[in-house]
Amino acid sequence: MLATIAVIGASAPWATTYAGAAPGSFVADVAASAGLIGASHLLWAERRDRAGALLAALAGVTWLANDWIGWEGGPPILRSLAALAAPLTIVLVLDLVRHVGPHASGSALVRAGTRAAYVVVAAIAVAHSLVYDPRLDATCWNICTDNALLVIGSPSVADSLGSVATLAQLAVAAAVVLVAASRLVLATPTARRMLWRIILPGAAFGLATIAYAVSLVVAPLEGPQMERYALLYDVRAWSAAAVALGIAWAALRSRRTRAALARLAADLATVPGPGALAATLAHAANDPTLEVGYWLSDSGRLVDAAGRTVELPGPSDARGITPVTRDGGQIAVVIHDPAAVSPAQLEREFGAATLLAVDNERLQAELIVQLMEVRASRARIVEAGDRERQRLERNLHDAAQQRLIALSYDLRRAHAAALACEDAELLKVTGAALDEVQRAIDNLRTLAHGIYPAVLADAGLGAALESLAETTAFPLDLLELPEGRFSPAVERTAYAVVVALVDAVATDADPALAVSITARAGALIVAVESGADLPPLKDGGRVSALGGNVTVGGGHLQVEIPCA
């Protein structure tokens, strides 16, 4: 860039570059080339469209070539090479317009056309330079001393090739306008908002190039001193600068979006859990004893964010209370040490965001409390049912079974009496009655055991399952049983799970179950394996009532029951 400005300064007193001829053109020239190269940097750094960045950089460089051509006294080979590069600007603009932004023109025709344009324009420029002898050119204005690439000077061929080159510029410029128009028309509204900043200036550049080419055909004598050409140069330069601006805007926008998304992701990762407000306030006030209590709207209880009851400080407590009010009603209180932060200070700091956080946490606490209540009441229902079953079982044993046993005792006496007086008829009757009573006792025993196995209450889960394994019609392997005791509801739930599975697989062709029960931190795990697929658990309601869960997969079932 700086070298170019130096070149412009060094150009001949008679204008051989547009930029050197007028200050306005100079500014436009710098804006175009510096803009394109700078925008290319931004786009490159975004990593998302490096091809686009390369195109913009090349467009900036080839635009600069116009200045290098007119470097009076500069190395001829450099000027001749610059003359080869300069015509490529319009093709690069075509490529940019085709390529940039979302939904790059995927049309195979456009892509092939662009590639062909590179080849044709470059080929014409090369061919022209081989035969063009500037000393024989009457219309020469910028590179009139010599041509380093000249092989055989032929003014007529060079002239024809010059005309062809102009026509090629015209054709490519027309393509720029067409592609720009079609992309704008076909783009979605969102894409159009992104694209117009690049494509519209691109189209303007194309239109100016068309005008320039037409002008060359009409009046071949070109030069910065001619107003029309100077104007067309400025228009093209400013259009290129505007393209650069559009590219820079897109790159910056992409960077901003990326940063915003990264921030969002970070924010989402740190959505505050219950109690975050109290922690934040405690940290801000430098008061580790600070608590936030929320008033529950239905029960009037004061709870923390996790639903635990919060006690208001008593008269002996040094901590004070700052109420949080909304619409005149108290929704929460902050219990804190006034030495660390005064209530007035705290109240001043409560902005809308804090109120929002208070509301949010209060609703959360309310939900948690409700959930805990529902859970507790479900567990209470299960426990009440168990107690009732246990009472029934005891009644059956203590009342009904005792009466049957007493009856059997009387029958035995009658039986013995019948035996003594050798009454065959009576013996038959009492014998049959004794059998009947024994059957009734057995049935009652089975019934009572089914209602609530006494061994479960007396000796625990392991004992009850061992007892169960003695009566199943198929092998029930007890691989691991817990030693200790658990709450009656937990024990009976685990037992009920195994009984339900024993019943469920009893009809299988070759039933077998292996049970492992282990106590882990805070939970009792019942794992059951079967050779065949296990059906879904029938008595899953008990498990969930205690806040547990069931996972079934193929022949494996696992139940987790929380226990304190």
Add this chain to the structure above:
Amino acid sequence: MRIVVAEDLMLTREGIVRLLEDSGFEVVAQVQDLDGLMTAVDRSRPDAVVTDIRMPPSHTDEGLIAAQRIREGHPNIGVLVLSQYVEPRYAIQLIQGHPEGLGYLLKERIFDVAILVDALRRLTEGETVIDPTIVARMLGRRRRDDPTSRLSDREREVLSLVAEGLSNSAIAHRLFITERTVEAHTTQIFAKLDLSVAPDSHRRVLAVLAFLRR
């Protein structure tokens, strides 16, 4: 023979007492809970105690606790625990460690006078009594690769009588075979089950029950 009867339900208690008296036993005390039983045992020093497994105060396993305490204080007193539960665990818990003179029978069983008299006689002689229903239940457990399936029918029969606590002579008497034959059977059974032969019939009961519990 002097007996203490412990049972909280009047109907059953009276039935048991009448039955014992009819069979020529002397009932020296009738009590209805654990504390009452312990006091009665200390005071009247009976030959045997017939107790319900479930009594006040907790209605769970007071009978087993009583048996344990009597064993510690008066090792010569036989204790017959009556239960409404067909639960091997209670029976094993009862005789764990020192099975001598301890018995576990289902409640309805004792109203067969012959069984009651036989059980009390065996207990006071230091034998062990386990209800046949409990033994049958343990033997009936379904197992993978069941070792008891290697036993012949006769051997199974002998095994259950061993588990009920019967001595070789009692088994011989019950099955109308000679004591030598019983010995041959038990040797065979212990070999088939891969159990080491126990020195006396008490250890033998424990070994067999532990095996069946496996």
